[in-house]
Amino acid sequence: MPSKTLIIWGILTFFGLIIIFSAAFVVTETDQVIITRFGKPVGDPVTSPGINFKIPIIISTERSIFTPTMSPEVTPLSDNKEAT
Numbered sequence: 001m002p003s004k005t006l007i008i009w010g011i012l013t014f015f016g017l018i019i020i021f022s023a024a025f026v027v028t029e030t031d032q033v034i035i036t037r038f039g040k041p042v043g044d045p046v047t048s049p050g051i052n053f054k055i056p057i058i059i060s061t062e063r064s065i066f067t068p069t070m071s072p073e074v075t076p077l078s079d080n081k082e083a084t
Helices: 004-023
Strands: 024-027 031-037 050-053 059-065
Antiparallel strands (some): 031 059
């Protein structure tokens, strides 16, 4: 039968892993993440892709699709018409 300290360490490790994995969030190239604390936005949106970390429970994230504003390029064709 395992000792009580081994069981306690197992439980603490389990909850520690849950906290670590709930603190990480991934931002993809097409995402924009807004960091909120108690429901109110905090700071600028996170738009750079990659793994980010937050404080679990206190800080949450809200995800939206990031659409950069770009003007369409105008390509002249051989018959002097423009293709967009």
